Amino acid sequence: MNFKLLIAVISDSHDHRDNILKAVSIINEKNIEALIHCGDFVAPFVKKWFDKLNDSIKNQFFGVFGNNDGDRLYLTQTLGQICVFGQNSNENIIELGRKRIYVSHMPKKETIDAVANSGMFDIILSGHTHSMVNRKHKDVLILNPGELCGYLTDKPTFAIIDTDTMEAEIIEM
Numbered sequence: 001m002n003f004k005l006l007i008a009v010i011s012d013s014h015d016h017r018d019n020i021l022k023a024v025s026i027i028n029e030k031n032i033e034a035l036i037h038c039g040d041f042v043a044p045f046v047k048k049w050f051d052k053l054n055d056s057i058k059n060q061f062f063g064v065f066g067n068n069d070g071d072r073l074y075l076t077q078t079l080g081q082i083c084v085f086g087q088n089s090n091e092n093i094i095e096l097g098r099k100r101i102y103v104s105h106m107p108k109k110e111t112i113d114a115v116a117n118s119g120m121f122d123i124i125l126s127g128h129t130h131s132m133v134n135r136k137h138k139d140v141l142i143l144n145p146g147e148l149c150g151y152l153t154d155k156p157t158f159a160i161i162d163t164d165t166m167e168a169e170i171i172e173m
């Protein structure tokens with residue numbers, strides 16, 4: 001039985017309309033099956049841009065809040081219509097493609113190492129630093145897709161994970 005799944009991972013979109021719409025377009029074209037946002041959506045109106053996702057992805061859209069997500073209540077009310085934040089909006093534990101995924105916007109390196117060493121997760125996702133990380137620790141994929149907004153690096157990126165190969169491809173826009 002094949003449990004291959006393609007998962008797009010975005011972080012730090014910071015209300016960047018054009019880059020969100022470009023990423024959504026690429027995600028739709030590549031027939032991605034799920035989307036995880038690692039925080040810093042920023043404002044609730046981003047929902048109208050994420051609404052352009054294929055309907056199948058909207059049923060598999062997960063996220064956490066970041067330190068710049070100010071109006072969390074309204075974000076939950078609006079974006080929460082298509083994005084699952086989980087019980088603790090600062091972290092999310094998801095199971096997709098038979099992989100257990102830990103998501104947090106700004107975990108400390110010690111936390112990432114401890115979670116990786118726990119043996120409880122296959123994938124660890126984070127954001128916040130606006131710097132890409134794409135590495136393995138034992139058999140655990142540790143990924144920060146960089147910044148979708150491109151504000152700090154002038155290099156907007158997101159990632160696509162193949163759960164079969166456990167590899168992440170960084171997409172530069």
